[in-house]
Amino acid sequence: MSDVPASRPSSAARLSLSHITAQHETNLLGTVHGGVIMTLVDSVAGVVAARHSGGPAVTASMDEMVFLVPVRVGDVVHFTAQVNWTGRSSMEIGVRITADRWDSVGPQVHVATAYLVFVAVDADGQPRQVPQVEPENDEDRRRMREAEIRRSHRLARRKAIIDSREGAA
Numbered sequence: 001m002s003d004v005p006a007s008r009p010s011s012a013a014r015l016s017l018s019h020i021t022a023q024h025e026t027n028l029l030g031t032v033h034g035g036v037i038m039t040l041v042d043s044v045a046g047v048v049a050a051r052h053s054g055g056p057a058v059t060a061s062m063d064e065m066v067f068l069v070p071v072r073v074g075d076v077v078h079f080t081a082q083v084n085w086t087g088r089s090s091m092e093i094g095v096r097i098t099a100d101r102w103d104s105v106g107p108q109v110h111v112a113t114a115y116l117v118f119v120a121v122d123a124d125g126q127p128r129q130v131p132q133v134e135p136e137n138d139e140d141r142r143r144m145r146e147a148e149i150r151r152s153h154r155l156a157r158r159k160a161i162i163d164s165r166e167g168a169a
């Protein structure tokens with residue numbers, strides 16, 4: 001594992017990946033399977049988490065992911081990911097997914113946005129501390145504020161479910 005600094009700028013681990021979709025990635029309707037997109041989202045976010053934290057990181061959760069438009073075979077799908085927020089050992093990674101239609105030149109289509117929480121782990125699979133992400137501009141600061149809102153909702157939802165189960169027991 002590399003030496004891990006106390007903080008890293010958000011641009012340090014940002015990553016873009018482009019993928020040309022193929023026939024074998026389709027669902028029964030003939031459009032690209034949502035699971036193919038989700039696998040690539042998880043992979044891209046995992047690389048960002050590993051680069052930011054300087055070592056292995058595992059997917060802890062993925063927020064609701066809304067598919068806005070179908071992706072067609074041959075479309076070029078772009079995944080852009082960065083660390084939005086850091087806790088002690090967890091990181092929220094935001095992934096924006098856009099597509100260029102294979103048969104026309106036009107503005108990129110917004111396919112989906114996903115937010116994933118990764119936890120950096122040590123050799124025993126135990127959470128380890130991550131560098132704090134340093135937002136570099138207003139957009140990064142907006143992403144960090146919104147990530148904090150999502151985290152507080154995740155924690156509140158988890159606590160409400162635990163309380164409800166304990167109340168029912």
Ligand SMILES: CC(=O)SCCNC(=O)CCNC(=O)[C@H](O)C(C)(C)COP(=O)(O)OP(=O)(O)OC[C@H]1O[C@@H](n2cnc3c(N)ncnc32)[C@H](O)[C@@H]1OP(=O)(O)O
Pocket residue numbers: 046057058059060061086087088089090091117119121125126127154
């Ligand atoms: C890249 C891949 O494909 S990995 C394969 C799929 N993923 C996995 O197999 C992961 C399996 N899960 C695990 O190993 C564990 O649950 C871990 C490492 C994620 C968390 O371990 P825990 O013992 O629960 O850790 P702990 O309770 O100390 O929490 C550690 C951090 O994880 C965060 N966390 C734990 N569970 C969740 C969750 N469901 N959603 C969001 N964050 C979570 C905590 O908030 C905490 O964050 P912080 O350190 O920034 O405050």
